Amino acid sequence: MKRCAAVAERSSPRVPLIAGALALLVYALAFASPYGLRVLTVAGVYALATFGFQIVFGLGGALSLAQGAFCGVGAYVTGILGSRYGLGFEATFPLSMLVPLLLALPVGLAVLRLESHYFALATLGIAQVLHLLAVNLPDLTGGSNGLAGVPAVVLFGWVVPRGLPMAGLVWGLVALGGLIGWRLARGRLGRSLTMLRDDPLAAGTLGLDVGRLRLTAFGISALFAGAAGALAVHTQRVVSPEVLEFPVMVSILTIAIVGGRGRMAGAVLGAVLLLHLPEWFRFLERGYLVVYGVALLATVVLAPDGLTGLLDRIAVCLFGRRQRTPVETREPPLPLDLPDGMTVEGLRKSFGGVLAVDDVSLDLRPGTITGLIGPNGSGKSTVINLLSGLERPDAGRVQLGGREVTGARADRLARAGLARSFQAAALPAGAGVLEAVAAARLAFDPDAKTAEAHAGWALGRLGIGELAAHSCDGLPAALRRRVELARALVRRPVVLLLDEPAAGLTDGEKADLAALLRDLAGEGMAILLVEHDMGFLLPLAGRVLCLDRGRVIYDGPAGGVRHDPVVAAAYLGRVASA
Amino acid sequence: MAALQLLVNGVALGAAYALVALGFVLVLNATSAVNFAQGDLVMAGGLLAVALAPLIPLPGIVLLPVVLVLMAALGLLLALAAYLPLRRRPPVSVFISTIAVGIILQNGAAILFGPEPRAAPPLFGDDTLHIAGLAVPEQSLAIVAVAGLLIGAQQWVFARTQLGRRLRATAQDPEMARACGVPVTAMILVTFAIGAACAGAAGLLLANRYFVTPTSGGDLILKAYIAVTVGGWGSVPGAVVGALLIALFEVGVSSVLSYPVALGALYLTLLAILVLRPQGLFGEAVRRRG
Numbered sequence: 012m013k014r015c016a017a018v019a020e021r022s023s024p025r026v027p028l029i030a031g032a033l034a035l036l037v038y039a040l041a042f043a044s045p046y047g048l049r050v051l052t053v054a055g056v057y058a059l060a061t062f063g064f065q066i067v068f069g070l071g072g073a074l075s076l077a078q079g080a081f082c083g084v085g086a087y088v089t090g091i092l093g094s095r096y097g098l099g100f101e102a103t104f105p106l107s108m109l110v111p112l113l114l115a116l117p118v119g120l121a122v123l124r125l126e127s128h129y130f131a132l133a134t135l136g137i138a139q140v141l142h143l144l145a146v147n148l149p150d151l152t153g154g155s156n157g158l159a160g161v162p163a164v165v166l167f168g169w170v171v172p173r174g175l176p177m178a179g180l181v182w183g184l185v186a187l188g189g190l191i192g193w194r195l196a197r198g199r200l201g202r203s204l205t206m207l208r209d210d211p212l213a214a215g216t217l218g219l220d221v222g223r224l225r226l227t228a229f230g231i232s233a234l235f236a237g238a239a240g241a242l243a244v245h246t247q248r249v250v251s252p253e254v255l256e257f258p259v260m261v262s263i264l265t266i267a268i269v270g271g272r273g274r275m276a277g278a279v280l281g282a283v284l285l286l287h288l289p290e291w292f293r294f295l296e297r298g299y300l301v302v303y304g305v306a307l308l309a310t311v312v313l314a315p316d317g318l319t320g321l322l323d324r325i326a327v328c329l330f331g332r333r334q335r336t337p338v339e340t341r342e343p344p345l346p347l348d349l350p351d352g353m354t355v356e357g358l359r360k361s362f363g364g365v366l367a368v369d370d371v372s373l374d375l376r377p378g379t380i381t382g383l384i385g386p387n388g389s390g391k392s393t394v395i396n397l398l399s400g401l402e403r404p405d406a407g408r409v410q411l412g413g414r415e416v417t418g419a420r421a422d423r424l425a426r427a428g429l430a431r432s433f434q435a436a437a438l439p440a441g442a443g444v445l446e447a448v449a450a451a452r453l454a455f456d457p458d459a460k461t462a463e464a465h466a467g468w469a470l471g472r473l474g475i476g477e478l479a480a481h482s483c484d485g486l487p488a489a490l491r492r493r494v495e496l497a498r499a500l501v502r503r504p505v506v507l508l509l510d511e512p513a514a515g516l517t518d519g520e521k522a523d524l525a526a527l528l529r530d531l532a533g534e535g536m537a538i539l540l541v542e543h544d545m546g547f548l549l550p551l552a553g554r555v556l557c558l559d560r561g562r563v564i565y566d567g568p569a570g571g572v573r574h575d576p577v578v579a580a581a582y583l584g585r586v587a588s589a
Numbered sequence: 590m591a592a593l594q595l596l597v598n599g600v601a602l603g604a605a606y607a608l609v610a611l612g613f614v615l616v617l618n619a620t621s622a623v624n625f626a627q628g629d630l631v632m633a634g635g636l637l638a639v640a641l642a643p644l645i646p647l648p649g650i651v652l653l654p655v656v657l658v659l660m661a662a663l664g665l666l667l668a669l670a671a672y673l674p675l676r677r678r679p680p681v682s683v684f685i686s687t688i689a690v691g692i693i694l695q696n697g698a699a700i701l702f703g704p705e706p707r708a709a710p711p712l713f714g715d716d717t718l719h720i721a722g723l724a725v726p727e728q729s730l731a732i733v734a735v736a737g738l739l740i741g742a743q744q745w746v747f748a749r750t751q752l753g754r755r756l757r758a759t760a761q762d763p764e765m766a767r768a769c770g771v772p773v774t775a776m777i778l779v780t781f782a783i784g785a786a787c788a789g790a791a792g793l794l795l796a797n798r799y800f801v802t803p804t805s806g807g808d809l810i811l812k813a814y815i816a817v818t819v820g821g822w823g824s825v826p827g828a829v830v831g832a833l834l835i836a837l838f839e840v841g842v843s844s845v846l847s848y849p850v851a852l853g854a855l856y857l858t859l860l861a862i863l864v865l866r867p868q869g870l871f872g873e874a875v876r877r878r879g
Contacts, residue, residue: 072681122863128680132811132815133859133860133863143849146849261688261692300695301697304689304693307686307692308671308690308693311682312671315678
């Protein structure tokens with residue numbers, strides 16, 4: 012059972028997908044009553060809406076509570092334009108997608124950089140405002156009664172009748188939408204979103220623009236919701252404020268979670284299953300949502316990967332893990348020549364009155380290794396955080412490659428050629444090694460495949476090419492560090508900041524690391540090394556800075572630091588005895 | 590004079606909202622998780638009072654302790670079913686599990702009670718007192734008094750008792766509290782019980798003048814959420830002040846324009862606050878835990 016529990020690679024989607032599609036087709040053609048077809052059509056509508064939700068929430072981790080309301084907006088756009096102004100499907104359908112998008116963008120811009128719970132609140136607020144508007148603007152929306160007489164879909168002069176043709180149209184669009192969603196999820200966007208869902212801080216230092224990615228995902232979710240809403244109205248032929256109420260949102264959320272977070276197949280499976288559930292619990296009448304609540308709670312607690320996750324595990328247990336096709340490896344291009352490295356002048360940062368970094372200046376020249384030492388709490392980590400954009404300096408100037416980057420966000424610095432490692436290697440849980448390293452290229456490469464080829468090169472360079480298919484979980488510390496180094500290396504950074512890379516390594520591993528760092532410097536990289544291990548650092552570094560209580564107390568050749576009385580005093584003699 | 594009248598109504602409503610927000614923020618601090626079912630717990634408290642009223646034909650104030658105890662038990666159940674199994678998972682899991690509990694409560698109530706609005710008995714009486722030209726419903730005064738008393742009692746427990754110190758330690762840093770020998774899991778359960786009891790009390794107080802329907806929780810969770818955001822995420826006094834501000838805003842704008850306009854304006858104000866001052870009007874009290 013243990014072997015089955017560690018699923019690194021998802022099973023092949025083709026066979027079950029084709030079987031599922033055939034089963035639906037046979038059911039729709041041969042067995043479904045007109046009522047059954049209607050339920051199936053509505054399930055298709057929900058699947059379409061959930062595709063968008065899978066992207067913003069399932070992959071991006073932003074709990075949007077406006078997905079139901081965006082559906083409702085799409086429904087109202089089609090309803091109003093179709094029944095009041097007699098516009099046809101070819102005009103109303105694109106507009107139904109466009110209007111939710113136009114709503115999503117300003118809201119998204121406003122709150123997407125905030126903590127995710129604020130995003131949930133803001134989207135819930137939007138949903139409530141939209142519901143209020145629908146009820147209280149009767150001249151436009153028909154008020155609480157809504158609008159009747161929405162026309163059917165007309166395609167190239169053919170009025171699509173209810174029943175099988177409408178179900179066919181909806182499910183055709185589900186297939187199309189699912190394919191688009193699946194491609195997005197597997198591609199650069201989906202992987203970047205997963206990366207920032209699991210660790211927004213690390214995502215920033217890998218060059219991913221968190222706000223822009225979330226905004227893109229939110230926009231896409233609105234497009235899907237609008238399309239679903241339009242189709243819902245063409246099916247029902249009436250639109251009322253009910254489409255904007257919370258139960259729609261609840262259904263979408265339940266479908267996504269029960270089906271499997273972030274999975275397009277999960278959206279379809281969840282929609283078909285949950286839309287048929289009320290039929291099996293008829294005695295509850297309108298209280299069928301209780302069943303949704305129970306299904307949602309049970310899934311979150313017992314099977315957090317949802318039904319598709321369960322099916323995956325069963326498939327892995329039955330058929331074994333699918334072999335990963337070995338990727339070709341390719342050397343990532345070197346950056347354009349940036350001869351200036353990084354220059355820092357008068358850096359200052361205080362936290363609530365405590366001066367953590369006080370007037371620190373340093374110059375990281377290409378081809379050099381600079382050491383940064385100092386007792387615990389002397390401000391080394393703060394300096395690295397300031398240089399990599401995780402903290403904003405209170406004063407000082409930072410230049411990277413000759414360009415002014417003072418106060419720039421982490422993702423901008425990363426894209427400008429800066430890479431850093433963390434003391435505790437921050438690798439995404441559950442991801443494969445190759446995926447984790449490829450994630451560092453997502454902000455640079457045109458597609459995920461190229462990123463993986465580049466990642467393969469970096470793993471080979473560090474001598475861990477055979478780990479590519481391995482999961483990051485359960486790697487020993489030394490290998491985790493190497494994988495993290497590969498993530499930095501694969502970006503061909505101009506400046507590399509390493510936070511205690513030698514901690515916990517054996518002497519042999521330290522020697523390997525030292526040789527690698529020398530090679531990298533030889534290729535023109537500027538390296539800043541924060542280290543406690545003087546035996547490792549001093550032979551390697553040309554220049555060493557020592558910090559004490561935020562101030563530079565030594566700045567000079569590595570050889571002189573052991574004999575410097577000020578440094579010795581700061582360490583209380585620890586350096587001398589090391 | 591009209592303004593003073595509105596102030597009385599606003600404070601009464603705000604006192605009830607404050608209880609809702611208080612329960613929400615206590616659970617938030619103890620678990621760093623958003624309890625989305627808080628609004629539906631208020632609804633459950635209100636309907637519980639409605640259901641108990643024929644069994645105990647006495648004024649609402651006698652029902653209050655019964656409602657508090659039963660709701661505390663429901664809070665424990667909520668923690669056991671929807672929080673404890675998920676405590677090692679990302680916070681969004683608890684958000685979703687409490688949404689699920691909210692759905693169950695809301696639709697369970699719809700099956701049991703039907704969709705009609707219902708009223709709970711008043712705390713003391715239905716009379717309207719005339720004080721210096723102001724028409725003050727007795728119930729409004731009772732709401733303010735009872736809510737004030739409950740919030741005061743909660744503050745006293747948290748500030749002055751050993752239990753309160755342990756609860757605060759758990760809220761501040763669960764790992765550290767555990768290391769110091771505080772039974773953290775038990776403290777989290779107690780917090781959920783107190784949070785649900787607060788919600789139940791608010792439900793009883795609100796269900797007389799403002800009625801209660803199975804769907805009234807959605808509105809209330811939003812207001813609690815807004816109150817906590819406005820007051821500074823995680824700040825207990827901020828939540829109470831935020832709740833009062835929201836109620837005054839709602840009563841004030843409704844009197845001039847209408848309730849839907851007031852609600853719409855409230856949400857737009859919220860969005861503006863999120864954009865301009867995401868740390869709340871008085872600053873954020875908790876930062877994300879690492």
